[in-house]
Amino acid sequence: MLDLHPAPSRSDDNTEYDVVVVGGGISGLTTAQACLTEHSGDVSRLxxxxxxDRVGGNLTSKQDSEYLWEEGPTSFQPNDAMLKAAVDAGLDKDLVMGDPKAPRFVFWNKKLRPTPSGPDLVTFDLLSIWGKLRAGLGAAGFKKAPPGQEETVEQFVTRNLGVEVFQRLIEPFCSGVYAGDPTKLSIQAAFGKVYDLERTGGSIFGGVIKLLQERRKNPPPPRDSRLPPKPKGQTVSSFRKGLQSLPEAMALKMKDNIRTKWELQEIERADTGFRLTYRTPEGIRDIKARCVALTVPAYVAADLLRRDCPDASAGLKSIDYPPVAAVSLAYPMSAILQDRLDQQGNLPGFGQLHPRTQGITTLGTIYSSSLFPNRAPPGWQQLLCYIGGALNRGIVDQGEERIIAQVDKDLRQMLLKPDAPKPKKIGLRIWPKAIPQFNLAHVEVVQGAQEDLDLAGYEGVLLGGNYVSGVALGKCVEYGYEYANKIAKYLQSKVEAATVPSQQEQDEAFFV
Ligand SMILES: Cc1cc2nc3c(=O)[nH]c(=O)nc-3n(C[C@H](O)[C@H](O)[C@H](O)COP(=O)(O)OP(=O)(O)OC[C@H]3O[C@@H](n4cnc5c(N)ncnc54)[C@H](O)[C@@H]3O)c2cc1C
Known part of the structure; x- marks a missing residue:
């Protein structure tokens, strides 16, 4: 495990930090890295x-002599922000990319069917002809107008693209990303880019055309020349030694600025900023900060703010985090149905998703060892299965054996031969509060909580983390850079306020 900086001596306690970033998950680390590299003028004491006892938050890669596996997230979409974070952390050489042509499957009507990937848009058999027609007409604008109030994902997709697209593509996708309930998830909060297409262009196609026109008018700034070439097609990435390499590499670069095993207990207003009280291995420690950047889960932020900012706290507490278990199993290749294998005897693809209506309890399965190298010994297939979520909260009480038995039973209905041997358990981790749900009113809840903080005189406590940015790792990282800008702006505004004389000071000066 990465040995980070020990707790400071007593004398360090008198430092007034420009910013204290609370939480060493990917959001906190990116924010800190961006503050130090891009805003060092405003944020020198961070x-x-x-x-x-370790950084990374949800990112949890494990390795033994045979397998390398993930117990949290499995991969990320390599957007420029993610690639930049990897380059800044010195990890660009360790990036591994999934095959962009690897098919993704949805289990529908007793069969694993590939999702459309472009050229097969007309021939793919996950949707009926009527379903495709309905989707095409809806996307072109032949659909009901928006109702004038916030819609759920189910309402928006059914209205724009029809029931089939919802049931067979989007509902399982919601399980895959949020482990969520699409009858509660807000389209605006959970899939803002899709929502914006209809809002700006009148229809989904209209929005795409508008977006392309906008891009032609205002081309994005040139790419950072240090970034690896943009991957072609829809792909996902990780690192040679797993996702946790990224937070560890980031932390190594910032090791003098990081304290692990420091659990924030209390935030209080102090003259020029805030006093933070921590439980540390050396006992209770108080430190001072001009600005506090929270990246802890919303329910932790709610507890920290309960006494002095009860309204913000209540809003944050209302964000739901259902449980998810990540179950990594291995089967010999001979256990996999022959028609799923390619000519070399490999299982091609990214993985599969399971709509809730199809009698399968597992939410989805990633073909881990097909996707990235060195995840299983030759002759074995590693599968990472996620189970639980907003519609199956009971997994927290089920025990490992029952969870594995359920996942194995599900796989036998879709991917494995009936006489496949029992799986080898590689790893299992239950996350009792896994992923924040971007349900109806999420945007107002988060904005409202920040406004409540400002009203309570806690405007220097900024809210961040995945419930603010979006849950995908790429979103957390993108927001980390934005968050660093906000922190720098806040600190600048405080310096300006301190240097501009108040009205009373100006009046006094006039009469002298
Ligand atoms: C099972 C699972 C699978 C996922 N799969 C994917 C995937 O494949 N791809 C993808 O893009 N995303 C995936 N996600 C989502 C993604 O992993 C998260 O959204 C992201 O890691 C959140 O990062 P974060 O830094 O915002 O929060 P966290 O990772 O939760 O970090 C918050 C940190 O705050 C610390 N903390 C808490 N309380 C305190 C305190 N009082 N004082 C100090 N520190 C504190 C915690 O210990 C933690 O390290 C998955 C998530 C889960 C749970």
Missing amino acids: LLTEAR
Whole structure:
């Protein structure tokens, strides 16, 4: 495990930090890295504090002599922000990319069917002809107008693209990303880019055309020349030694600014900023900060703010985090149905998703060892299965054996031969509060909580983390850079306020 900086001596406690970033998950680390590299003028004294004995938050890669597996997220979409974070952390050489042509499957009507990937848009058999027609007409604008109030994902997709697209593509996709309930998820909060297409262009196609026109008018700034070439097609990435390499590499570069095993207990207003009280291995420690950047889960932020900002706290507490279990199993290749294998005897593809209506409890399965190298010994297939979510909260009480038995039973209905041997358990991790749900009113809840903080005189406590940015790793990282800008702006505004004389000071000066 990465040995980070030990707890500071007592004398360090008198430092007033420009910013204390609370939480050493990917959001906190990116924010800290961006502050230090891009805003060093405004943020020279930065501390990042993490309650656990390691950084990374949800990112949890494990390795033994045979397998390399993930117990949290499995991969990320390599957007420029993610690639930049990897380059800044010195990890660009360790990037591994999934095959962009690897098909994704949905289990529908007793069969694994590939999702459309472009050229097969007309021939793919996940949707009926009527379903495709309905989707095409709806996307072109032949659909009901928006109702004038916030819609759920189910309402928006059914209205724009029809029931089939919802049931067979989007509903399982919601399980895959949020482990969520699409009858509660807000389209605006959970899939803002899709929502914006209809809002700006009148229809989904209209929005795409508008977006392309906008891009032609205002081309994006040139790419950072240090970034690896943009991957072609829809692909996902990781690192040679797993996702946790990224937070570890980031932390190594910032090791003098990081304290692990520091759990924030209290935030209080102090004269020029805030006093933060921590439980540390050396006992209770108080430190001072001009600005506090929270990247802890919303329910932790709610507890920290309960006493002095009860309204913000209540809003944050209302964000739901259902449980998810990540179950990594291995089967010999001979256990996999022959028609799923390619000519070399490999299982091609990214993985599969399971609509809730199809009698399968597991939410989805990633073909881990097909996707990235060195994840399983020759002759074995590693599968990472996610189970639980907003519609199956009971997994927290089920125990490992029952969870594995359920996942194995599900796989036998879709991917494995009936006489496949029992799986080898590689790893299993239950996340009791896994992923924040961007349900109806999420945007107002988060904005409202920040406004409540400002009203309570806590405007220097900024809210961040995946419930603010979006849950995908790429979103957390993108927001980390934005968050660093906000922190720098806040600090600048405080300096300006301190240097501009108040009205009373101006009046006094006039009469002297
Ligand atoms: C099972 C699972 C699978 C996922 N799969 C994917 C995927 O494949 N691809 C993808 O893009 N995304 C995936 N996600 C989502 C993604 O992993 C998360 O959204 C992201 O990691 C959140 O990062 P974060 O830094 O915002 O929060 P976290 O990772 O939760 O970090 C918050 C940190 O705050 C610390 N903390 C808490 N309380 C305190 C305190 N009082 N004081 C100090 N520190 C504290 C915590 O210990 C933690 O390290 C998955 C998530 C889960 C749970």
